[in-house]
Amino acid sequence: MNVHHLELFYFVAKYEGITAAVRKMPYGIQQPAVSGQILQLEEELGVKLFNRRPFALTPAGEMLYDFAYPFFTGLPDIEERLKGEDGKHLRIAASASVLGNHLPEVLEQLKLKIPELRLTLRDVEPAEVYSQLTNQQSDIALTVLHGKLDEGLRSEKLMEIPLVLLVPSSCKVTKLEELIRKKQDGVGFEAKLPLVGLPENEALSQIFQNGIEAMDVDWLPSMEVNALDVIQRYVSRGFGAGVGVGIPGVSPVEGVDVIPLDGFDPLVVGAIYQGAPKPIANEFINVAKDYIAKRIHLSD
Incomplete structure (x- = not known):
């Protein structure tokens, strides 16, 4: 049984006629379309559901209407409940x-x-x-x-977080330039400390590498970890410098100093939805x- 045909029959039975049903249905549909689809329903079931003039449900129509009535009359209530829950x-x-x-x-x-x-x-x-x-x-x-x-996805920016360089407090440096030196061959620059960073596919790593390459500095991670808090722990133990983010109100762990990375693009955090x-x-x-x-x- 076609459920749309059943819905049309419900409205016809409720308003006692096709003409009245077409005027009061919650969506637009032409009278010939309703008549044709009701005929298809009757042919599928092999019974006549109502007499046209004067309108009157047949016994089969009464049975089908009694079945359909609680379902269709209950739709607004279940819709409201579902929307409220959602x-x-x-x-x-x-x-x-x-x-x-x-x-x-x-x-x-x-x-x-x-x-x-x-x-x-x-x-x-x-x-x-x-x-x-x-x-x-x-x-x-x-x-x-x-x-x-x-x-199909959309985004909403929530905040921009500046990148920072995390260095062991024992280094006693206050800016990035103090960690950069010329390579021995005189072509380009390199860092004085190893780098502890996230995997190269992470946005933070990509933004940092874009910024450091713009300075003609070669500084790839010598230690790769999977979380920012892990970077801090290894930096505090002297394994090298690390890439982090300057979250407002959040201080680094003991043994770690923070150096701003001015001129580097920020990390943009946001909400994505469909x-x-x-x-x-x-x-x-x-x-x-x-x-x-x-x-x-x-x-x-």
């Missing part, structure tokens, strides 16, 4: 660092606005972010905005922006 449920994909260190306070503020808030938080790698959204497993993803987005974000995702973005703005103001 309006309180937010699914977020982000790295473990973001989920554990930066997100709780933002979600705490969101919960004050939406007390019935339900959350699904997914720890994903940067490479998995796009599939989370396109497969509709998450409503929004928090990640670094770098490169071209997949088709199509038009649902209202609760928009509310989250607004709360996150307010939180970030206040935190930056307090750190100034």
